[in-house]
Amino acid sequence: MPDSEGLSSVKGFRYAAVEAGIRYEHRLDLSLIAADFDCVAAGVFTTNKICAAPVRLSRSRINNTIRGIIINATNANACTGEEGFRNAETITRAVADAVGVSPESILAASTGIIGVQLPCEKIVRAIPKLVSSLSPQNGSLLARAIMTTDTVPKEAYRSFTCSRGNFSIAGTAKGAGMIAPNMATLLVFLVTDAPVAKSDLDSVFSRCINKSLNAITIDGDMSTNDTAIILSPAVRDTLSGKDLSLFEEALLDVLCDLAEKLVMDAEGATKLARIIVEGARDDDDARKIARAAANSLLVKTALFGMDPNWGRIACAAGYSGAEVSEERLSIYFGDLCLLRNGVPQNPPREEMIKSMRDRDIRITINAGMGNGTFRFLTSDISYEYVKINAEYST
């Protein structure tokens, strides 16, 4: 069953992770993805104006020929000024020297505490060991090493066949609430052996991210370090036409799989809710409605309480900024209709409660205004969420 495989199933990439003692002892905290060949890369980074040094560095190098990504956990290297930026440069240079490639071909990502300088020397000292342990088999080790408050490592994999042969795409992600202790980070790294031209990779990646990682919400905050990067072999003869479409389809599958795993592992979550908006004026309006419902604290606490509270959803639709009208709005929990064209349906109470009992809940909002659709994944807010985020101490 190839679709249960992960990073290690994609030819041409090697992985490593070591305990560098960045903030804690005996914790995997430094990881490396290395390509055996020159790659093109596409990246999507946080739009937060306060962004971490590795984000600034990777953004400036994303159009270069890329050979690897160095990743550290437990320290975000954010709010660390020019010293933080120089540290990120020093570390990528050390990686490049050890691997034998250009410093400009190494990207960087960090997650962890904000406002503390990286222990740069410690990290540089750990790099030879990191590089010497690179192996195609270490994909799952890397998936584990980038975790923060995540409870399980996350990998996804798809293969596809096109006129040029068989190719595969794999990725790993960490998130756990878009927030780890002290405000962290969504990190996503993908590799593929499918050759895609840089400009195609940019547009395909950004489209797929919008339908997957930009369609999930856990607590609505946007980190200083959010980073998603994909690497693809830099060759002349790249996929096009139908072959490129098959690549995009497989990539979207991988990203949706990771997105779902992120929400499933949200801090303290007991529910995964699929918010499906249909009949909006257009897709943009559908996204607004889905996002408002998915972000509403009242909707999220109702999910936790297993309360089929369609009023909170109607209310979120009303303030979403999208065109909505009470007498056209319908709301379903699973297949159960609670509101039809603005008229409460009052199904039997037992059925309403039953519709909320599963871990995986489907909520459909039909705006009755047009053909716009969008899907969003969200989680509930539980006691455990408050506990995790209140008890963490700077």
Place this chain on the structure above:
Amino acid sequence: MPDSEGLSSVKGFRYAAVEAGIRYEHRLDLSLIAADFDCVAAGVFTTNKICAAPVRLSRSRINNTIRGIIINATNANACTGEEGFRNAETITRAVADAVGVSPESILAASTGIIGVQLPCEKIVRAIPKLVSSLSPQNGSLLARAIMTTDTVPKEAYRSFTCSRGNFSIAGTAKGAGMIAPNMATLLVFLVTDAPVAKSDLDSVFSRCINKSLNAITIDGDMSTNDTAIILSPAVRDTLSGKDLSLFEEALLDVLCDLAEKLVMDAEGATKLARIIVEGARDDDDARKIARAAANSLLVKTALFGMDPNWGRIACAAGYSGAEVSEERLSIYFGDLCLLRNGVPQNPPREEMIKSMRDRDIRITINAGMGNGTFRFLTSDISYEYVKINAEYST
């Protein structure tokens, strides 16, 4: 001490509240404010596109000569279609008949469950008793009758002296999280014996609301029923110039007092945080930064956990949409500087913890970009908040 007084201290207004059995027995649920004279009114209503019948009715009458406001708790009369609107009309007509004024001079407000028709006959039957119990002394009774999950009734009062004599302004508010069971409502009612022209009242009221009720956040949701109304005697000789400024000052005081009481009584709250933004590019940017920090779930859980987590605040400033720049940003908890021009200050841990211990916490964000300022009040998110909002069942 006149400033500790409330609605009953303003000459010319009478109040009543009775148990009409709207949703529960033995609960004050129907209230009336009646003016002894014709009034002008100003109103600020929810901008939610799904809005309750009483909001639609009051909005359509707000420019009329006004004689009273009928208010019910426990049922929002929202998502109730045309029948809901006709019910609101019927109820205001019954009030007008009993008082002996025009139906068009009665406003309405509701709070409570969404999607259930009002028991209109029951309410109409209760109106004679309601009207016959009108008394200037019942101000505090009314403040209690409009509560939902509020734990204390809220009133505020100011008097001021101007060239035309002594005047007073009083108000009451209910909120408790901008949310009562099943998605409710901020309701605010103010009365004054100061004569203010309709056009002045509109602009003064809207300015004051923006600096008070629109500068607080508890859970960021916007209800279908939010309503704030002020009544002032309709006379020819109204306040102007300096006298009008004194009125505006007193009104802002009353509204800020109510806003603070609302946040203090937020569902499950253990903290009141004053988010003070200074040095933003302009006041609009200052508001964006203050609102982002005040709405951030991560900031709110950190407040609950008494964690001086300035990183979460810097992050919120970064995604607020305002112009911010890491190397100009400073953050203070009380008088303690945690970040100065982008450089973490690392004060002694004891002092940091001490800065979070009080119920009332002051957080100052200086953007270093200009002279824009704005203040926002917010509360924390506690276990109790999740409990209140998860356990309420439709």
